[in-house]
Amino acid sequence: MDQYTIEVARREETGKNVNRRLRASGMIPAVVYGAGKDSVPIQVHRKSLLDLMKSSGSDNTIFLLKLADSGQERHAMIRDMHVDPVSRQVMHIDFLRVVMTEKVRVKVPIELVGTAYGVKTEAGVLDFVHRDVEVECLPSDIPKHLELDVTELHVGQHAEASAIVLPQGVTLVTDPAQVMVSVSHGRLEEAPAAAAGEGLLEADRAEPEIIKRGKTDED
Numbered sequence: 001m002d003q004y005t006i007e008v009a010r011r012e013e014t015g016k017n018v019n020r021r022l023r024a025s026g027m028i029p030a031v032v033y034g035a036g037k038d039s040v041p042i043q044v045h046r047k048s049l050l051d052l053m054k055s056s057g058s059d060n061t062i063f064l065l066k067l068a069d070s071g072q073e074r075h076a077m078i079r080d081m082h083v084d085p086v087s088r089q090v091m092h093i094d095f096l097r098v099v100m101t102e103k104v105r106v107k108v109p110i111e112l113v114g115t116a117y118g119v120k121t122e123a124g125v126l127d128f129v130h131r132d133v134e135v136e137c138l139p140s141d142i143p144k145h146l147e148l149d150v151t152e153l154h155v156g157q158h159a160e161a162s163a164i165v166l167p168q169g170v171t172l173v174t175d176p177a178q179v180m181v182s183v184s185h186g187r188l189e190e191a192p193a194a195a196a197g198e199g200l201l202e203a204d205r206a207e208p209e210i211i212k213r214g215k216t217d218e219d
Helices: 017-024 046-056 119-122 191-205
Strands: 004-010 027-034 037-047 061-068 071-084 090-095 105-113 124-126 131-137 146-149 158-160 179-185
Touching: 004 046, 017 027, 017 090, 027 046, 027 071, 037 046, 037 090, 046 090, 046 105, 119 124
Parallel strands: 004 061, 027 090, 105 146
Antiparallel strands: 004 037, 027 037, 061 071, 071 090, 105 131, 124 179, 158 179
């Protein structure tokens, strides 16, 4: 497991105004909680954290938080990240303490392998129903992604969570029967229906039959 170490500092003051000043100075207000201990308000340098997250390439990165001027350190992972919907700026982060010898439950993204037979040769359409699953494992065993082979799927077939390849030490928590991917028929050809409609319209536009009345015996 790669080590992602970042220095954090304790927040002595809290509140909206304090947090606003922190963000303006390039810091992100955060809190560390869990593992049966009290929550601790901290602050972390925005650019340093975002750079580490980008380099890790995972939503389940395990960080080693080193508390400045104390020598204390603790493994943790991001449990929640509050992002401003307009500016996309990270507003607040919740770190969950992690004990490296205890299993955790996390959601891991799915990557599809291959091209479904039904898509390649039967003009089918692939529907990626669920894009992640929940698994349980030690923090050091958390995979960046899990693979699901869809090569043999025909039109009308699907793949369930039980078909996902799991590394050693990783247990599936999601219902094994949950449908992850399905292949269905593509849109039906509309040309014949349109042609038939045109035929009806042509019939509607046909000249009506005119019946000329001649004289009758009564005229």
